[in-house]
Amino acid sequence: MSDVEVVRGGVVESRHSVHVAVVNADGALVAALGDPSALTYYRSAAKPMQALPLVEEGIADRFGLTSEEVALCCASHEGEARHVEGALAILAKAGVDADLLRCGPHPPYSRQAAIELIRAGREPARVHNNCSGKHAGMIALAVGMGWDPLDYHLADHPVQRRMIEEVVRWSGLPEDRLPTGVDGCGVVCFAAPLRDMARSFATFTSDADEGGEAAKIVAAMTSHPFMVGGTGRTCTDVMDVAGDAVFVKLGAEGVYGGGLRGRGVG
Structure with missing residues (x-):
């Protein structure tokens, strides 16, 4: 097992176990x-795959979503003004309001944005949730497909069924080998062996390199990295520096996924 050590004054204060898998699109x-x-x-880390149906089904184009707004659908954001405005814009274009969001409210992760909210005498709202962009995208998908958006977050809703179909598609794993749970924001989340998770990023990247629909998601993320995270966020900083050479997306509890463009690895 590989560890990352935190050293203070010459003493190892803590150790963090690290597991890494680099895989090509064939799963090697x-x-x-x-x-x-x-x-x-x-x-x-699944958000780029979860956002893809919006593009594939033509809903992003039909509702007039900008590339920035598509990037926001992939975000774990800081709750800064552009993130909040973007989520509200997606909902408005879908013809619904923020009350339909099923992610709970929490203060913006951005300290400055949280301070500004307090100074304005406003309470945190669902739209400040770091996953509000993903949820807005899921609602837009439901509306665009003609599904009742009210319970879009529940496991048996067509939106969540489509989400797991995307993970099956890109990871190559059958659904019965993808355990599910409830994510912190209230929707379904998926578990997979790390190497299969890495493969999903490799196949997604390869599809983007070949001009598939994934290219629109990757282009949105790498063209608008601020919308994917925000000020001081690693995802944003990496894509700011690397441009379109790499796309990356974090997940809670230390998960980090990404793909190297032109090399077909994740």
Whole structure:
């Protein structure tokens, strides 16, 4: 097992176990640290795949979503003004309001945005939730497909069924090998062995490189990295520096996924 050590004054204060899998689109393991077959949840790292149906079904175009707004559908954001405005814009274009969001309210992760909210005498709302962009995108998908958007977050809703179909598609795993749970924001989340999770990023990246629909998601994320995270966020900073050479997405509990453009690895 590989560890990252935190050292203070010459003393190892803590150790964090690290598992890494680098996989190509065929599922071959290119490199690894720790246990590349460790089972864990994608959490928010699945968001690029979860946003794809909006593009594939033509709903993003039909509702006039901008590239920035598509990027926001992939976000774990800081709750800064552009993030909040973007989520509200997606909902408005879908013809619904923010009351339909099923992610709970919490203060913006951005300290400055949280301070500004307090100074304005306003309470945190659902739209400040770091997953509000994903939820707005899911609602737009439901509306665009003609599904009742009210319970879009429940496991048996067509939206959530479509989400797991995307993870099956990109990871290559059958559904019965993808354990599910409830994410922190209230929708379904998926678990997979790390190497299969990495494969999903490799196949997604390869599709983007070949001009498939995934290219629109990757282009949105790499063209508007601020919308994917925000000020001081690693996802944003990496894509700011790397441009379109790499796309990355974090998930809770230390998960980090990404794809290298032109190399077909995740």
